[in-house]
Amino acid sequence: MSPLILKGVRPYGEGDPVDVLIRDGVIAQIGIVEEDAEVVDGNGAVLLPGFVDLHTHLREPGREDTETIATGSAAAALGGYTAVFAMANTDPVADNAVVVGHVARRGREVGLVDVHPVGAVTVGLEGVKLAELGTMAKAGVRVFSDDGHCVHDPLIMRRALEYSKALDVVVAQHAEEPRLTVGAQAHEGEQASRLGLQGWPAAAEESIVARDCLLALHAGARLHVCHVSTTGTADVLKWAKARGTQVSAEVTPHHLLLTDERLETYDPVNKVNPPLRTAQDVRKLREALAEGVIDCVATDHAPHAVQDKDCEWSAARPGMLGLQTALSIVVEAMVKTGLLDWRGVARVMSERPAEIAGLPDQGRPIEVGEPANLTLVDPDATWTVRGAQFASIAANTPFEGMELPGAVVATLLRGRVTAVGGRIPA
Amino acid sequence: MKHLLSTEGIDPAQATAILDTAAGLKQALEGREVRKLPTLRGRTVITMFFENSTRTRVSFEIAGKWMSADVVNVSASGSSVSKGESLRDTALTLAAAGADCVIVRHPASGAAHRLAGWLKEAGTSVVNAGDGMHEHPTQALLDAATLRERLGDLRDRRIAIVGDVLHSRVARSNVHLLTALGADVTLVAPPTLLPVGVENWPVTVSHELDAELPSLDAVMLLRVQAERMHGGFFPSAREYSIAYGLNENRLNLLPEHAVVLHPGPMLRGMEIASAVADSPRAAITDQVRNGVHVRMAVLYHLLAHEEETA
Numbered sequence: 001m002s003p004l005i006l007k008g009v010r011p012y013g014e015g016d017p018v019d020v021l022i023r024d025g026v027i028a029q030i031g032i033v034e035e036d037a038e039v040v041d042g043n044g045a046v047l048l049p050g051f052v053d054l055h056t057h058l059r060e061p062g063r064e065d066t067e068t069i070a071t072g073s074a075a076a077a078l079g080g081y082t083a084v085f086a087m088a089n090t091d092p093v094a095d096n097a098v099v100v101g102h103v104a105r106r107g108r109e110v111g112l113v114d115v116h117p118v119g120a121v122t123v124g125l126e127g128v129k130l131a132e133l134g135t136m137a138k139a140g141v142r143v144f145s146d147d148g149h150c151v152h153d154p155l156i157m158r159r160a161l162e163y164s165k166a167l168d169v170v171v172a173q174h175a176e177e178p179r180l181t182v183g184a185q186a187h188e189g190e191q192a193s194r195l196g197l198q199g200w201p202a203a204a205e206e207s208i209v210a211r212d213c214l215l216a217l218h219a220g221a222r223l224h225v226c227h228v229s230t231t232g233t234a235d236v237l238k239w240a241k242a243r244g245t246q247v248s249a250e251v252t253p254h255h256l257l258l259t260d261e262r263l264e265t266y267d268p269v270n271k272v273n274p275p276l277r278t279a280q281d282v283r284k285l286r287e288a289l290a291e292g293v294i295d296c297v298a299t300d301h302a303p304h305a306v307q308d309k310d311c312e313w314s315a316a317r318p319g320m321l322g323l324q325t326a327l328s329i330v331v332e333a334m335v336k337t338g339l340l341d342w343r344g345v346a347r348v349m350s351e352r353p354a355e356i357a358g359l360p361d362q363g364r365p366i367e368v369g370e371p372a373n374l375t376l377v378d379p380d381a382t383w384t385v386r387g388a389q390f391a392s393i394a395a396n397t398p399f400e401g402m403e404l405p406g407a408v409v410a411t412l413l414r415g416r417v418t419a420v421g422g423r424i425p426a
Numbered sequence: 427m428k429h430l431l432s433t434e435g436i437d438p439a440q441a442t443a444i445l446d447t448a449a450g451l452k453q454a455l456e457g458r459e460v461r462k463l464p465t466l467r468g469r470t471v472i473t474m475f476f477e478n479s480t481r482t483r484v485s486f487e488i489a490g491k492w493m494s495a496d497v498v499n500v501s502a503s504g505s506s507v508s509k510g511e512s513l514r515d516t517a518l519t520l521a522a523a524g525a526d527c528v529i530v531r532h533p534a535s536g537a538a539h540r541l542a543g544w545l546k547e548a549g550t551s552v553v554n555a556g557d558g559m560h561e562h563p564t565q566a567l568l569d570a571a572t573l574r575e576r577l578g579d580l581r582d583r584r585i586a587i588v589g590d591v592l593h594s595r596v597a598r599s600n601v602h603l604l605t606a607l608g609a610d611v612t613l614v615a616p617p618t619l620l621p622v623g624v625e626n627w628p629v630t631v632s633h634e635l636d637a638e639l640p641s642l643d644a645v646m647l648l649r650v651q652a653e654r655m656h657g658g659f660f661p662s663a664r665e666y667s668i669a670y671g672l673n674e675n676r677l678n679l680l681p682e683h684a685v686v687l688h689p690g691p692m693l694r695g696m697e698i699a700s701a702v703a704d705s706p707r708a709a710i711t712d713q714v715r716n717g718v719h720v721r722m723a724v725l726y727h728l729l730a731h732e733e734e735t736a
Contacts, residue, residue: 198559313535
């Protein structure tokens with residue numbers, strides 16, 4: 001691979017612009033580079049370690065009409081990601097080495113982002129019988145989750161946590177007590193009551209997170225909590241961490257910005273699980289992310305076909321696109337509010353998720369000798385969201401028409417440019 | 427008025443205008459041998475019911491027919507809906523076939539709102555005939571019409587709504603409309619059947635029916651659906667009936683002039699004693715009768731009134 005120079009960039013948005021020379025997929029020099037090489041002009045843009053998404057739905061196999069590993073990888077690269085974790089709720093379910101092997105192989109073939117398959121915790125996501133975690137771990141799976149479903153049986157969850165200890169993997173829980181969310185359609189609160197939508201109480205998330213933190217501590221195992229959405233969950237996490245629980249947690253961009261006020265129109269583009277909550281929850285989640293109580297941002301990128309969204313609320317599928325808007329939402333919710341600086345963005349978008357999943361070559365410091373998994377961000381750009389223009393096949397973004405700050409200028413995967421100027425290089 | 431989707435935020439003047447029109451229509455038709463007005467001749471009204479409700483569908487159908495509209499009834503089981511067609515496609519098909527107004531009953535909250543959005547270009551009016559647990563605006567209007575007949579102006583009248591408020595679209599529509607008309611509304615139910623956040627509604631909340639009865643001008647009983655009885659919302663039908671059923675002893679606690687309403691269908695012996703339902707203080711058949719006039723008035727304001735004032 002020919003060498004590449006990132007000209008006039010500011011690592012972590014700090015100091016004067018420097019040049020970064022990349023050779024053989026590795027950062028070779030930082031400073032003033034006088035070398036004949038291909039140049040990406042930074043114009044003072046912020047250089048960050050490539051983003052890592054612990055929570056993506058790529059829909060392949062099964063719903064290739066909404067997203068494929070190819071289109072999802074393109075969306076990831078354009079969003080500044082160098083690694084994504086593809087959730088297991090495909091059809092067939094990724095609960096065996098054959099399906100996870102297929103996802104990993106397709107990811108490598110596409111080559112725009114490291115695609116790590118997530119393995120199911122239980123067979124068929126049914127919550128009854130452990131899937132073959134060991135076999136899948138041997139095939140390279142680092143994260144297990146029944147996402148979309150909660151591993152609700154406390155004994156199954158205990159066994160999953162215990163068993164995972166020998167495999168050096170992490171179990172990621174979709175925390176939703178199913179008995180408390182039968183038919184649930186929206187955050188249980190004033191808005192849902194008024195709109196006549198069946199409530200999804202905060203306690204249904206918090207009770208599972210509390211239970212699983214107790215189990216993880218008891219088992220001496222690691223636990224990751226998917227898409228934290230409530231004030232109470234943040235409090236539980238803080239308490240659990242203080243008493244030494246090995247627990248990490250993620251929050252989605254949409255839970256950092258949107259509230260259930262949006263449900264007014266009954267447009268299911270705003271339907272998501274866990275549901276959009278209140279302004280107080282949004283404030284608390286931002287604080288928890290800034291403090292490190294919540295470790296990282298994960299998109300829960302969930303493409304859906306038009307017919308699964310352009311219908312009545314209760315018939316619609318939950319979920320929203322996230323890969324190409326995540327950075328801008330984090331800038332809007334966390335950077336512009338002064339809650340995070342660019343070091344902080346690197347931490348929540350790249351370093352912590354890479355650590356949680358145990359990826360040795362992602363989320364690394366921007367230093368000579370480190371792998372060139374990098375994202376270049378224009379902090380001053382603003383752009384208007386148009387779902388139809390995204391690389392994803394589906395277009396279900398709740399941010400449609402919003403003007404957002406911050407744009408990805410370029411993404412580098414082991415020194416190769418996977419996205420530049422909003423395009424995938426030919 | 428283009429659509430009638432909810433009573434939330436309804437302009438009291440608009441509500442009063444509909445109620446006045448309904449009263450006028452009732453008077454005009456009373457005692458007539460031929461109960462038919464030519465007002466909506468040539469207009470097509472389609473009722474689209476995705477839930478069984480003979481009472482509401484028939485009321486709308488008669489209302490349309492008495493106004494000389496062409497009324498077509500579509501039921502979910504006898505149409506392409508049962509073959510898996512989406513609500514959007516069904517609505518667009520009916521609009522393309524020439525509907526001036528679609529009256530929709532649907533189990534999903536917000537279905538009527540969605541429909542109004544999809545039919546914007548077609549220009550078709552939408553009437554919400556009950557959407558999930560959200561609203562049932564014509565029921566609230568017919569309840570208000572019945573109360574006005576018995577009590578006159580509703581300002582500062584004390585009205586209790588008793589029962590399964592949580593799941594009730596009738597309760598939501600009535601809270602919005604009655605408070606807009608100046609009434610003082612009290613919700614009476616066990617805590618399990620009250621919505622989260624009800625303390626911020628413009629109402630008083632009580633768990634003690636007996637304590638409320640002596641000061642009421644009207645009591646409106648809500649239907650308790652069978653699935654709630656088995657859903658653990660209260661221990662048993664017997665206990666519900668003991669605490670919240672309107673029996674003869676309770677009827678005697680009400681002031682002489684107080685009115686008893688029930689949107690039907692009634693569970694006699696459980697929500698309401700037979701003797702109460704059949705007493706002169708119950709206005710239950712008046713509600714059904716007024717339902718037709720109120721729905722005529724709604725169709726008039728949606729389909730005819732605009733042109734006259736334009």
